[in-house]
Amino acid sequence: MVGLINAVPPENLEDFKNVFVFIELRNGELSRPGLEMIGAGLNIARKANEKLVGIIIGDNLEKLADEAGSYGCDIVLGAEGKDLKEFRTMPYSHIIGEFINEFKPNILLIPATRNGRDLASRVAVKSKAGVTADCTELDIDLNGRILLAKRPTYGESTLAEILCRRHRPQMATARPGIFKIPEKEEGRTFQKDIRKMQIPEEMMGKEIIEFIPKKSLDLTAAKIVVSGGLGLSKPQGFAVLESLANEIGGVVGASRPTVDLGWIERDHQVGQTGQSVRPDLYIAAGISGKIQHIMGMKLSKNIISINTDPNAEINQYSDYIINDDLYKAVPALTEEIRRRKEAKK
Amino acid sequence: MVLEIVVMIKQVPDSQEVVIDPVTFTLNRSAARNVINPADENAIEAALRIKDKVGAHITVITMGPPFAESALIDCMSRGVDDAVLVSDRAFAGADTYPTGLTLAACIKKLGKYDIIFAGEESTDSSTGHVGPGVAEFLGTDQASYTSESWYDNGFVYAKRELEDGTEVVKMKPPTLITVLTNANDPRRATLRMKIDATKKGIKTMTLADLGMPPEWVGLKGSPTVVKSMKAIDEKKREGKKFKLEEIPKLVDELIEKKIISI
Ligand SMILES: Cc1cc2nc3c(=O)[nH]c(=O)nc-3n(C[C@H](O)[C@H](O)[C@H](O)COP(=O)(O)OP(=O)(O)OC[C@H]3O[C@@H](n4cnc5c(N)ncnc54)[C@H](O)[C@@H]3O)c2cc1C
Ligand SMILES: Nc1ncnc2c1ncn2[C@@H]1O[C@H](COP(=O)(O)O)[C@@H](O)[C@H]1O
Numbered sequence: 001m002v003g004l005i006n007a008v009p010p011e012n013l014e015d016f017k018n019v020f021v022f023i024e025l026r027n028g029e030l031s032r033p034g035l036e037m038i039g040a041g042l043n044i045a046r047k048a049n050e051k052l053v054g055i056i057i058g059d060n061l062e063k064l065a066d067e068a069g070s071y072g073c074d075i076v077l078g079a080e081g082k083d084l085k086e087f088r089t090m091p092y093s094h095i096i097g098e099f100i101n102e103f104k105p106n107i108l109l110i111p112a113t114r115n116g117r118d119l120a121s122r123v124a125v126k127s128k129a130g131v132t133a134d135c136t137e138l139d140i141d142l143n144g145r146i147l148l149a150k151r152p153t154y155g156e157s158t159l160a161e162i163l164c165r166r167h168r169p170q171m172a173t174a175r176p177g178i179f180k181i182p183e184k185e186e187g188r189t190f191q192k193d194i195r196k197m198q199i200p201e202e203m204m205g206k207e208i209i210e211f212i213p214k215k216s217l218d219l220t221a222a223k224i225v226v227s228g229g230l231g232l233s234k235p236q237g238f239a240v241l242e243s244l245a246n247e248i249g250g251v252v253g254a255s256r257p258t259v260d261l262g263w264i265e266r267d268h269q270v271g272q273t274g275q276s277v278r279p280d281l282y283i284a285a286g287i288s289g290k291i292q293h294i295m296g297m298k299l300s301k302n303i304i305s306i307n308t309d310p311n312a313e314i315n316q317y318s319d320y321i322i323n324d325d326l327y328k329a330v331p332a333l334t335e336e337i338r339r340r341k342e343a344k345k
Numbered sequence: 346m347v348l349e350i351v352v353m354i355k356q357v358p359d360s361q362e363v364v365i366d367p368v369t370f371t372l373n374r375s376a377a378r379n380v381i382n383p384a385d386e387n388a389i390e391a392a393l394r395i396k397d398k399v400g401a402h403i404t405v406i407t408m409g410p411p412f413a414e415s416a417l418i419d420c421m422s423r424g425v426d427d428a429v430l431v432s433d434r435a436f437a438g439a440d441t442y443p444t445g446l447t448l449a450a451c452i453k454k455l456g457k458y459d460i461i462f463a464g465e466e467s468t469d470s471s472t473g474h475v476g477p478g479v480a481e482f483l484g485t486d487q488a489s490y491t492s493e494s495w496y497d498n499g500f501v502y503a504k505r506e507l508e509d510g511t512e513v514v515k516m517k518p519p520t521l522i523t524v525l526t527n528a529n530d531p532r533r534a535t536l537r538m539k540i541d542a543t544k545k546g547i548k549t550m551t552l553a554d555l556g557m558p559p560e561w562v563g564l565k566g567s568p569t570v571v572k573s574m575k576a577i578d579e580k581k582r583e584g585k586k587f588k589l590e591e592i593p594k595l596v597d598e599l600i601e602k603k604i605i606s607i
Contacts, residue, residue, distance in 0.1 A: 004450050004482055006561035007442045007568040026509060089477070089487055114507050118489040121441065121474035125481040130442055130568030133472035152577060153471075159575050167568040205486040206514040209502075213510035224605065248605055266527070272468070273383070273526050281604050302604050303582065304595075320595060321586045332592045340596065340607045 008128045009166035013144075016168040019045040020053045020077075020105040022096065023068055024087075024116055028058065030067055032221065033111035033176040038071045040179040041109050044140045044147070045074075050106070053077055055099060057092055059085040061194050069190035072182045077103070078194035083204060087115045090205030093122040095197065100127050105169040107147050109138070112173035120173045129167040135174045147172060177220035177278065217251065217267045224250030224281045227270055227297070228258060231286015231307065231326055235263035240327065241285060244334040247341075253277065253297075255287050271296035285326040289314025306330065348401040348496065348518075350392045351452050352462040353479070354385040354420060356413045357469045381416050384464025388524040390531040392462050393424050395496050402426050404455060408436055408447050414547055421542035422534030428547040429455070435552045438564030441470075445478030447562055450555040452483065459518035460501055465490055465525050473523065480521040488514050489523040 010016065021041040023034035038054060045052040054073035056064055058080065065076040079095045096119070100108070110120040112134045124131035137150035137159070146163055147170040153160045164170045219225060226245040228238055238252060245252050254268040270277055272292040282300035287293060289305070289312055297303070298317055305318035306329045315321050322329045358377035381389075392403050405420040407413050408431040417428035431451045439447065452458055461483075463476030473489070480487040488494070488503040492511075495502050501520050505512040534542075552559060560566060587595045599605045 003484075004446060004453065004557070006446065006557075006566050009568075089480075089489075093481070114490045114505070117473050118477060118487070121445075121472075121477035122481040122487075124474070125442065125445060125478045130440060131474060132569060133441075133474060148572075153574075157577060159577050161572040161574075162569050163572050164569050206488060206516040206520075208512055209515050210513040211510055212513075218508065260527070281599070302599075302602075315584055317582055318584055319582050320598075321584050322589070322592070322595070323586060324589050328589055329592070332589055333596070336592050336596045337605070337607065340600070344607055 005128065007130065007167055010168050013166070013168060016104045016106040018051045018053055018103070018105055019048070019107045020055060020099075020103070020109070020169070022108070022110040022116065022119070023054045023056050024111050024113060025056060025058045025064065028060075028085075030056075030064055030071075031111070031113075032181070032218075033113050033116065035071060035181040036176065036179040037109050037111055037174060038068070038073060039182050040138050040174050041107075042072045042182055044107060044138060048140050048142060048145055050145075051075055053103070053105070055096065057084050057095055065192050065194055069192065070184050070186050070188055072185070072188070073190055075191045075193060078192075079197045080194055081197045081199065083199055084197065086208055087119075088205055088208070089118055089122060090203055091199045093119055093126060094199070094203060096123050097126040100169060106145055107140070108169040108171045110171070110173045112175050117173055120171060124171050127169060127171075129169060129171060130164040131171040131173065132162040132164070133173050135172045136178050138172060138174060138179075146170070175276070214267075217265075219251060219253055219268070219270065219275045219277050222251040222277070222279050224248055224283070225253045225270070225277055225279045225297070225300075226250050226283045226285070227253030227255065227287060228285050228326075229255035229287030229293075230257050231288075232258065232263070233286075235261070237286075237327075238264055240330050244283070244330050244337075247334050247337045250279075250281070250283075253282075255293050284314050284318070285330055287314055288312050289317060348395070348399060348459050349457045350395065350401045350403045350460045350462065351455065351458050352385070352388050352392050352403060352405045352420070352425065353448055353476070354389065354405055354407050354416060354464070355382045355467050356380070356407065356409055356416045357382045357467055379412070379416070381419065382464050382467045382469075384466060384524060384526040386531040387526060387528045388462040388464050389420055389423060389425065390529045391491075391494055391522070391524045392460070393532065394529070395460070395494070396424065399496050404429060406431060406448065406451055406455075408432070408439075408444060408451070417547045418539070418542050419534055421545065421547075422539040423532055424538070429550055430547055431550045431555075433552040433562075435559045436563045438567065439562060440567035440569045441472050441474040441478055442568055443562045443566035445475050445482055446557075446566070447555065448475065449479045449482035450557060451550055452479070454550065454555065460496070461485070461519070461521040463521065463523045465523050476521060476523040483519070483521075485519045485521050486516050487521040487523070488516060490525055491522050492525055492528045494522050494524075
């Protein structure tokens with residue numbers, strides 16, 4: 001705990017060096033958002049001619065550390081212990097706080113996953129520094145080695161550039177699904193520093209009494225998202241979208257009211273209060289295109305709108321428009337793709 | 346001994362009313378009405394449910410301009426016992442660090458606290474950092490992104506909704522919980538309680554009450570600075586129209602442009 005104290009800048013900024021990234025584990029493996037941090041960090045580290053240091057926390061880290069090295073870390077810094085197998089705020093933030101004290105990073109990037117955000121805000125306060133949330137662009141100004149962190153704001157309409165000139169480390173969380181995972185290169189040389197840690201019982205914090213896994217639906221990882229809105233008019237409508245998604249190799253998304261009505265699970269929701277996606281192709285069927293929905297999908301590379309209303313707002317954001325009943329258009333699209341696949345065989 | 350609960354709420358511009366400027370792509374906030382941040386309504390409800398079940402004294406706090414009083418009165422009209430407005434010119438322009446510091450200082454001033462509730466994030470700054478920041482300042486444990494929470498026999502329980510599943514946690518008070526938007530169905534204020542709440546009124550705290558130097562808070566106390574704001578370049582969309590019978594043509598184009606692969 002830092003107590004009630006203000007954000008104090010360090011005296012000598014030159015003492016702070018290198019780019020650190022927190023590689024979040026999931027199910028005992030390096031997670032995708034974690035690997036994306038290596039990608040985001042590498043760009044900056046190479047440009048500034050600094051080292052990229054990957055932090056991993058968990059149990060049995062040797063193999064994972066090697067893997068992190070093969071993705072491009074120059075140093076893999078680990079904290080290992082039986083009690084550290086699962087993410088818990090208190091011990092994890094304590095460990096990262098200790099690493100910061102010892103190694104004085106210039107920059108620290110953390111994935112903006114739920115646990116990542118949970119962690120980042122505490123680590124920032126611990127180190128009496130600032131943190132920029134949910135960045136989609138990260139760069140470095142070599143003059144002063146200042147992190148240039150950009151994040152969408154005001155409902156994804158504006159990109160704000162946020163700096164933290166005087167405090168260290170310069171911290172940011174980075175939105176999953178944006179930064180590229182680097183190519184793996186087996187046999188790269190890198191340094192490994194894995195420490196066995198025993199965390200005193202009273203520092204462990206909450207007890208995890210149960211974990212109920214779900215078929216993880218990561219909308220942000222999908223190349224194609226087929227979303228439905230109130231235009232489906234009934235819950236069974238999602239089955240029609242499911243068929244198209246299966247045929248085209250995509251996943252099903254949804255507008256918020258369909259979720260609120262219980263037609264589909266919340267983790268399918270796209271938009272301001274759901275997930276932000278930017279797939280290669282986004283198909284919006286029976287979705288009007290209200291701003292809160294648009295915010296979550298307008299960065300998609302290609303957008304198809306299927307809507308009976310020729311003036312639906314979604315059309316302004318669409319590359320392709322089918323102005324017709326989705327119950328005709330979606331099955332026709334599914335059938336056409338199926339036919340092409342058959343023809344190819 | 347009665348359970349002491351603190352709920353942190355923030356007033357934000359109603360996102361249903363904010364208008365997007367078609368030229369600059371920024372939100373015209375001045376046109377919008379102020380409402381309680383949606384997730385904070387769910388945080389209030391989560392606190393009230395614990396009060397309904399095991400009894401509790403709930404204090405709602407906000408750091409904001411004087412007109413945030415209306416939001417606090419609204420909370421009291423739903424069953425919150427006391428409200429504190431932390432307001433001072435010096436707080437203006439705060440980023441998440443001094444906001445957390447100011448709220449933590451206020452909570453400490455209030456005395457005993459067992460559970461602190463916050464929303465998962467605010468719709469206008471959407472960082473989700475203020476809640477966990479307060480927990481760090483106070484040295485309490487935390488459970489973020491919760492869909493449900495309850496108190497039983499001296500322990501606080503919560504369900505955290507993560508990307509790959511639901512985690513059920515057990516914590517010793519004091520602890521801080523952040524609540525997901527839509528986690529529950531917030532109750533509405535009743536007229537009777539509105540009258541009582543208005544009569545009872547809110548308390549206020551200023552920087553002097555918190556006993557911190559002015560350079561610790563507000564813009565001066567903020568480590569981050571916004572360097573620039575730019576409209577996001579929207580991709581120009583063609584909006585090519587296809588009739589039902591032209592779907593094969595559409596599929597041709599999708600394949601040709603490698604948008605889909607067969
Ligand atoms: C704070 C806040 C947060 C919000 N967050 C989100 C969010 O994250 N995600 C989200 O989606 N919304 C969100 N909303 C809600 C949002 O404002 C809209 O209400 C919602 O997106 C509308 O959903 P819809 O397009 O499915 O329904 P509607 O607006 O009712 O549109 C249905 C569309 O279907 C078309 N249609 C009808 N029949 C057919 C048919 N047979 N074939 C083809 N088309 C048909 C209609 O022409 C219409 O355009 C939020 C709102 C608020 C206030
Ligand atoms: N000025 C404030 N006063 C009281 N609570 C706040 C304030 N700002 C943020 N919060 C709380 O912190 C949560 C997260 O906000 P944010 O970090 O801005 O996304 C909100 O849902 C509120 O519960």
